[in-house]
Amino acid sequence: MKIVCSKSDLIEGLNIVSKAVPSKTTMSILECILIDCTKGDIRFLANDMDLGIETIISGTIKEKGVIALDAGLFFNIIRGLPDSEVTIECDGELNTLISCENTAMNIIGKNGDEFSYLPTVEKNNPVIISQLTLKEVIRQTIFSISDNDVNKMMAGELFEINGDNLRVASLDGHRISIRNIKMKNSYNSNKVIIPGKTLNELSKILSGNDEDDVYIYISDKHVIFEFDNTTVVSRIIEGEYFKIDQMLSDNYETKISINKKMLLDCISRATILIKEGDKRPIILNVGDNNIKFHCNTTVGDFNENISVEKEGKDQMIGFNPKFLIDVLKVIDDENINIYLLNPKSPCFIKDEEKNYIYLVLPVNFTTVG
């Protein structure tokens, strides 16, 4: 095999496929990136058996062939080269020469035959959304998945298609995150549970450009994301997701309208006094047009007042501050609405159009003073 590519094209390709290289594995072939030039183009592949990524990069094939190279070493070597044309060639003994200007490095590759290629999946009826939208919706929901081994559903997110609506949901037993997205086209109803790890890695390589589309193919065992020159194939989580509609409710006794940044800053400040492992709630004392925030910890106590618009009853309710912070960080609205029923019922943060719905369970607390 012999190919010539620019350093920048190699770096771009490596950046993409390295997201599917496992950090820990006992199978050394999984730590490799496969360079496959047997099909007339230069393909980089990586596959950790749950998640596989293939991308096509620009360059010239001088001699067809295939070689697997240790991902970390290969990436570091390319990064260290001058910004110029790079030649990669290997002989029948897997000796690989990487040369660029006056520099040449010899390393030993692995046999491409040992590599696990991506599974073949039938691709029908893609769902199309922009890269920006997909990247954003992952960011806005991924924080409430759980690594909890008891219920593997919680390690994934539900992607549910109904007509032109895509609903993305995640939950971890304490909170639920839901985003609804209007798509350009309408589709048959379909749903899939996608592993959080796949979505995390995917969001790192999506361009964040609203003009560029992602094609999503859903099959029995796999989901495929196609965009630019890249294909991401992931296993799905099989089974029936939680019935989230039954967990939602539009009942409330108190509706609060509050400046999001002020609320986020206030709760973040309160957590400064909470040492790691010390599970202290932040207590909201909701009065007329004002919330008093209070947090009492092992190192001291915290008090702050914020003016709000309030409809309905006064309330006193406690939350895990981290759960509120996670939600507030991903909402872009300047002002948000919070709906409370009573101190033991979930609180809802949602917009009028229900583009987003966040549910957070309250925690018990003992009143002080």
Add this chain to the structure above:
Amino acid sequence: MKIVCSKSDLIEGLNIVSKAVPSKTTMSILECILIDCTKGDIRFLANDMDLGIETIISGTIKEKGVIALDAGLFFNIIRGLPDSEVTIECDGELNTLISCENTAMNIIGKNGDEFSYLPTVEKNNPVIISQLTLKEVIRQTIFSISDNDVNKMMAGELFEINGDNLRVASLDGHRISIRNIKMKNSYNSNKVIIPGKTLNELSKILSGNDEDDVYIYISDKHVIFEFDNTTVVSRIIEGEYFKIDQMLSDNYETKISINKKMLLDCISRATILIKEGDKRPIILNVGDNNIKFHCNTTVGDFNENISVEKEGKDQMIGFNPKFLIDVLKVIDDENINIYLLNPKSPCFIKDEEKNYIYLVLPVNFTTVG
């Protein structure tokens, strides 16, 4: 005690004195920052017993007094506040209230009497250099100190004053770094060995401004740096420093002139193939107007050629690549001169005026091929 200061002034003061707060200590009072308002100004102090820092910050004293606050907690609280006026007040029970706009936090301080104030040192005949120069000279020499417990001199740097020349030197048994600085004024001959830790922390709080001066006072046991509103007091390393003049030599058989960036990039690339713990030298094969670099490691081998200007003999010599990289990173010249005698003698990298002299010992290697 009651004071009112802007958040930004508090942050600036905390940034400075926190450099003298030890990361690990069994004495909890050392983890504190002392706020001392007994002398008519607001002073922040920290002292890890080797290094003490005092700085005066702007603000209004409403009530004189003194309190010691846990440095990490205090810093985090101030950082989290709105960008506004902050009031800090404490009662006789050490209860400390930090308030700002609608936020208030209560924490418990420590008794200021437990705090170790900075040692009193007589201040005569300061040596004056600019903050920029001091910051730079530390950066250019600090990498070749050693934590070696066998010889405590190696943990410090020699500051040696002769007339208007300041010579700063450090060595670790494998290499020597020397910088000579012309000062505006002349001084009596004097020298002092300053702990590397002091210089590291000092360089972080120096402004890097050529207009601002540092006043350096040297006494038997301490060295003091005064600049802006800040005083840094450090113990010194007592004893006689190495006779470095005896280690230097102007003899050479080969003089090489080479582009610094090309050399640095080349050696950095070679280290990509060296796994941690694998002590491989980089071998320089110096021929006519050309150096061939070679490095053979457990993962592969590296070859590169660089054109140079050469006077004198051909040479083949090996180095620990890290030692060369450290030197090359701190030299600002575009081209540098390297002087070689033979494969067992030190190599010198120095400029004609001897503003800098770097000595690096070669390593043994077995020739390949």
